[in-house]
Amino acid sequence: MSTESTPEPGIPEPGDGPRRRGGGSRRKPRSAGRKALLATAWTAAGVVVLAGAGAGYVYVKLNGNLHSIDINQVLGRDRPAKADNGSQNILVLGSDSRSGANRELGGGAADSGARSDTAMIVHLYEGHKKASVVSVPRDTLIDRPACADTRGRTYPAARNVMFNSAYATGGAPCAVRTVESLTGIRMDHYLEVDFSGFERLVDDLGGVRVTTTRAIKDQDSHLDLAAGTHTLDGRQALGLVRTRHGVGDGSDLGRIQLQQAFVKALIAQTEQVGVLSSPKKLYDLADTATRTVTTDSDLGSVNSLADFAGGLKGIGAAGTHMVTMPVRYDPADPNRVLPERAKAQRIWTALRNDRPIPESATAGTAAGGAQGVVTP
Structure with missing residues (x-):
């Protein structure tokens, strides 16, 4: 396998154009094509505790829903060391396979x-x-390392390519390899939630309550919210986490800020939903979640996923600190960002040592201009 390849263009979204920065021009509107979806370990894993309630049919049914990938076998031993203090790192991805129900949603x-x-x-x-x-x-x-997919196909390293090209190139193993190369931190687990499943999860939860500090209207993501408090159904929630040029500077950074605010609201909703009092609701959530997620093989059974979920019960919205990897706009291409390597390294060092992320790591970096637009 070679160690370098020619530069790749990355995996842009349809209609990518110059983004609005300061007094610059605004990113032009584009179709509602390949846009981000939000996925959280809490929702995907937490609801499968139904397996512990016992019915054999339920266990077999939910276990049959799960799809897992043996990432450890593909990646081999050339990886960062595991932490020995009980801390864990999980790579959580939102994917759009462009198939089945996802085709309509995308x-x-x-x-x-x-x-x-x-x-x-x-x-x-x-x-x-x-x-x-x-x-x-x-x-x-980023510079993507050489990697392999689950079918044994290998891909050479590539310089100066978009981060999301790793998953598009070799799926989950390449994404994990790239993140570990970027951070120097071992990913203990992998969780992936698909586009259409996200919408169903929100609907099964009964919606998610958020407050918008100003109106958000985006025809591409079919979102039209007045300023105020809303209980979003699945389609509205999907529109919120997909919207890009509806808020801020029209960049992916603004969208990430909305996603992070929605994560906190989603965690709060799962804390309040009271599914244990409704076996049917709990089953519906568990059925949707297990159909929706792809995991690493260590989480590839309902029992393993339920055990993992049990370890997350003590973490609520108040105990969750969310940041964006420090970046700056690429002066050569307004549609791309470059890592602020020194500041990013402060984050990776903190996590590697199981310490809080210092505020200095994210101060003064590109943000996207959507901070505070949506709150739990």
């Missing part, structure tokens, strides 16, 4: 290739009472 022409436009590195601190979440912008230009 809009635009069908495409057989899968892509992931939302990536979150979730660090569970020792004791699992609090967590830090680092979003990695899809538009970040």
Whole structure:
């Protein structure tokens, strides 16, 4: 396998154009094609505790829903060392396979290739009472390491390519390899939630309550929210986490800010939903979640996923710190961002040592201009 290839263009979204920065021009509208979806470990894993209630049929049914990938076998031993203090790191991806129900939700022409436009590195601190979440912008230009997919195909390293090209190239193993190369931190687990499943999860939860500080209207993501408090159904929630040029500077960074606010609202909703009092609601949530998620093989059974979910019960919205990987706009291309390497390294060092992320790591970096538009 070679160690370098010619530069790739990355995996842009339809209609990518110059984004509005300061007094610059606004990103032009585009179709509702390949846009990000939000996925959180809490929702995907937490609801499968139904398996512990016991019915054999239920266990077999939910277990049959799960899809897992043996990432450890593909990646081999050339990886960062595991932490020895009980802390864990999980790569959580949102994917759009452009197939089945996703084809209708994504809009635009069908495409057989899968892509992931939302990536979150979730660090569970020792004791699992609090967590830090680092979003990695899809538009970040990185050097992707050589990697392989689950079919044994290998891909050479590539310089100066978009972060989300890793998943598009070799799926989950390439995405994990890239994140570990970028951070120097081992990903203990992998969770992926698909586009259409996200909408169903929100509907099964009975909606998610958020407050918008100003109106958000975006024809491409079919979103029209007045300023105020709303209980979003699945389609509205999907529109919120997909909207890009509806708020801020029209970049992926603004969208990430909306996603992070929605994560907190989603966690709060799962804390309040009271599913244990409604076996049917709990089953519906568990059925949707297990159909929706793809996991690493260590989480590839309902029992394993339920055990993992049990370890997250002590982490609520108040104990979750969310940041975006420090980046700056690329002066050569307004549609891309570049890592602020020194500041990013402060984040990775903190997580590697199981310590809080210092405020200095994200101060003064590109943000997207959508901070505070949506709150739980």
